Amino acid sequence: MHKNTGWLDLWPGFHVTDSRITHESAWLRLEPLAKLPLRCGQCLGLVNSVHERVTRNVRELPLAGRVLTLQVQLLRVNCTRCGHCLQHVSWLDRFARMTRAMAQTVAQCCKRLPIKHVAQMFSLHWSTVQQLDKRSLMGLMSQLPQPHPTRLVMDEFALHKGHRYASVILDANTRRELYIAKDRSREAVRPFFAALGEAGCRRIQAVAMDMNTAFDLEVRHWCAQARIVYDLFHVIAKYGREVISRVRVDTANALRKDKPARRVVKQAHWLLLRNADKLKGREQVTLQEVLEANEALMTVYVLKQSLKSLWTACDPWQWRRRWKQWLEHCAQSGIECLQLFAKRLRKYWPGILARVRWPMHTGQLEGINNRIKVIKRMAYGYRDVEYFFLKIKAAFPGDA
Ligand SMILES: [Zn+2]
Numbered sequence: 001m002h003k004n005t006g007w008l009d010l011w012p013g014f015h016v017t018d019s020r021i022t023h024e025s026a027w028l029r030l031e032p033l034a035k036l037p038l039r040c041g042q043c044l045g046l047v048n049s050v051h052e053r054v055t056r057n058v059r060e061l062p063l064a065g066r067v068l069t070l071q072v073q074l075l076r077v078n079c080t081r082c083g084h085c086l087q088h089v090s091w092l093d094r095f096a097r098m099t100r101a102m103a104q105t106v107a108q109c110c111k112r113l114p115i116k117h118v119a120q121m122f123s124l125h126w127s128t129v130q131q132l133d134k135r136s137l138m139g140l141m142s143q144l145p146q147p148h149p150t151r152l153v154m155d156e157f158a159l160h161k162g163h164r165y166a167s168v169i170l171d172a173n174t175r176r177e178l179y180i181a182k183d184r185s186r187e188a189v190r191p192f193f194a195a196l197g198e199a200g201c202r203r204i205q206a207v208a209m210d211m212n213t214a215f216d217l218e219v220r221h222w223c224a225q226a227r228i229v230y231d232l233f234h235v236i237a238k239y240g241r242e243v244i245s246r247v248r249v250d251t252a253n254a255l256r257k258d259k260p261a262r263r264v265v266k267q268a269h270w271l272l273l274r275n276a277d278k279l280k281g282r283e284q285v286t287l288q289e290v291l292e293a294n295e296a297l298m299t300v301y302v303l304k305q306s307l308k309s310l311w312t313a314c315d316p317w318q319w320r321r322r323w324k325q326w327l328e329h330c331a332q333s334g335i336e337c338l339q340l341f342a343k344r345l346r347k348y349w350p351g352i353l354a355r356v357r358w359p360m361h362t363g364q365l366e367g368i369n370n371r372i373k374v375i376k377r378m379a380y381g382y383r384d385v386e387y388f389f390l391k392i393k394a395a396f397p398g399d400a
Contacts, residue, residue, distance in 0.1 A: 007028075011030055011070070011072075011091055011099075012090055012091065013032060013033055013036055013089060013090065014030040014031060014032055014033060014072065014089075015030065015031060015033055016028050016029065016030060017029050017030070017031045021063075021066065022066075023066075024066060024067070025066050025067045025068070025069065026063045026064075026066040026067070026068045026069070027068075027069050027070075027071065028060075028068070028069075028070050028071070029070075029071045029073070030070055030071065030072045030073065031073045032073060032074070032075055032087070038050070038075065038077055038087050038088075039087065039088035040077060040079035040081070040082055040085045040087070040088060041085055041086040041087055041088045041089070041094050042079065042082045042085050042086075042094075043079060043081050043082055043085075044088055045079060045080075045081060047077040047078060047079050047080075047085075047087075049077065049078045050075045050076070050077055050078070051075075051076045051077060051078050051084045052075075052076045052084075053073055053074070053075055053076070054073070054074050054075075054076055054086075055071060055072070055073055055074070056071075056072050056074055056097075057069055057070070057071055057072075057097075058070050058072055058092060058096065058097055058098055058099055059097065059098045059099070059102055059124075060098075060099045060101070060102055061099070061101055061102045061105055061122075062122065062123075067123050070099070072089075072092070074086055074087060074089070075087040098132075102122070103132050103135075103136075104136070105122075106118060106122055106124070106129055106132045106133070107132050107133050107135075107136035107137075109121065109122075110129065110132070110133035110136075113378070114377075114378040115129050115130055115133070115378070130384070130387060133387075133391075134387055134390060137390050137391070137393070137394045138390065140394060140397070141390075141393060141394065141397075144176070144397060144398070147171055147174070147176060147178055147398070148200075148203065149171040149172075149173070149174075149178060149200075149203070149204065150173065150203050150204060150205050151171070151172035151173055151204070151205055151206045151207070151208075151358065151360070152169055152170065152171065152172055152178075152204060152206075152207045152208070153169070153170040153171075153172045153207070153208045153209070153231075153360065153364060153365060153368070154167065154168070154169050154170075154189065154207060154208070154209040154213070154215045154219075155167070155168050155170075155209065155210065155365055155368060155369070156168070156184040156210070156213060157369065157372050157373075159182070159385065159388075164182070164183075165182075165183060165184040166180060166181065166182050166183070166184070166385075166389070167179075167180070167181055167182075167183065167184050167188045167189050167215075168180045168368070168372075168392065169189065169192055170368065170396060171398060172206070172208060172360050172364070174398035174399055175364070175368075175396055175398055175399055176396055176397060176398025176399075177392060177393045177395070177396035177397075177398075178192065179191075179192040180389045180392055180393060182385065184213065184214070185214055186214045186215070186217055186218040189215060189218050190218060193218065193219075193221075193222035193223070196222075201222045201223045202223070202225065204219075204223040204225075204226045205225070205226060205227065205358065206226060206227045206228075206229050206354065206357075206358035206360070207219050207223070207226050207227070207228055207229065208229040208230075208231050208358075208360040208364070208365065209228065209229070209230065209231065209234075210230070210231060210234035210365075211230050211234065211235065211238070211345075211348050211351065212234075212238075216228050216351075227350075227351075227354045227357065227358055228350070228351045228354060229351055229354040229355050229358050229360055230348055230351035230352050230354075230355070231360065231364075231365045232308065232311040232355070233365045233366040233369075234365065235307070235345070235352070236304065236307070236308060238341075239304055239307060239341065240272075240273045240304075242337060242340075242341050243300050243304075243335075243337050243338050243341050244272050244273060244297075244300050244301070244304065245269070245273075246337040247296050247297055247300050247335060247337065247338070248265060248266075248268065248269060248272060248297060250296070251265050251294050251296060251297055252265045252266050261293065264286070264289070264290055264293075265290060265294065265297070267286075268286065268287065268290040268297075271283055271286060271287040271290070272287070272290075272297065272301060296333075296335055299329075299333050299335060299338070300333075300335060300338055303326065303329055303330060303333070303338065306322065306325070306326050306329070307326060309322055310322055310323060310326065310352055310355075311352075311355050313356055314356070315356065316353065316356055316357075319353055319356050320353075323349065323352070323353075326342075327342055327346065330342035368396070371395055371396075372392055372395075375388070375391050375392055375395060376388070378391075
């Protein structure tokens with residue numbers, strides 16, 4: 001047995017021969033224990049002679065708040081297969097400037113914290129942290145099994161504040177991210193279907209997406225049998241932008257002379273767009289007052305609820321009844337923007353009805369959207385699209 005120097009067996013195969021600890025930093029010298037079987041760092045085979053000793057400084061996890069540097073004496077061994085080679089060390093990768101434990105901890109922290117914070121926590125450069133995170137994520141990704149999707153979710157999101165977009169494709173059953181690429185054109189998603197192959201494309205039964213994309217054309221081209229399903233989240237978001245906001249602005253303008261009433265309507269913006277069941281008691285009262293005083297707002301608000309109910313219809317007949325009724329109400333409302341919205345939505349009816357046959361989890365796209373926003377905020381500032389995409393991929397590894 002080797003003599004324990006008081007540092008437990010923190011670095012197997014090595015012992016601490018010197019140390020220096022100040023208020024800011026800690027430094028330990030590690031030397032290999034004598035009489036241990038030595039292995040070649042390249043082929044892991046046993047070796048029995050040492051060629052020379054070399055010294056490498058490596059970073060270890062902080063010690064009681066101090067940056068800890070290990071000065072490690074490593075042996076270059078004579079391997080019959082590889083020649084002169086560095087010895088194998090279980091806690092240190094071959095060319096690493098940091099222990100494996102530290103690299104793993106840094107990558108773990110990157111799951112929850114922005115790179116900048118992690119870099120500060122460990123006194124590392126942000127590019128080092130990014131590298132570690134990238135390597136760890138790619139390792140995780142490579143372990144995932146081959147996917148065999150039958151239902152897909154396609155979406156797009158803004159890459160930066162400018163109008164550059166990216167497309168993302170998920171397995172609707174497992175929520176695994178299958179594909180991500182810059183741009184939101186048909187061409188952007190083409191490689192996915194090409195790689196899926198003929199048999200893979202034939203397996204696809206349904207694809208959920210936003211109405212206003214070019215994706216449906218590409219899906220029809222590759223998967224003729226697949227049904228296009230329009231997602232509730234996008235339709236309602238569009239309704240909010242094109243109908244509710246419009247009517248609210250018009251109502252506020254009409255009340256130009258009635259200052260207090262006008263202010264109430266203007267402030268009601270978020271109340272009108274949010275789900276009624278998510279509002280607090282006071283907010284519900286305010287919303288009710290606004291609606292009662294403004295007929296047009298009341299109408300578009302109620303019609304938002306009945307539009308939503310199309311996504312919960314339990315059979316095609318019920319769906320048809322609700323759809324016809326909704327269109328009729330819109331036509332009779334006398335509200336121009338609502339009539340226009342209904343007219344445009346009309347031609348998309350097969351994709352709305354398809355939801356009855358192919359129920360995709362409600363809010364799945366909304367959830368994905370929100371998650372991507374959080375990741376974007378965390379990775380913001382570095383503008384490394386490849387890394388950003390890898391983070392998104394890792395956030396949706398699938399649950400099956
Ligand atoms: Zn070897």
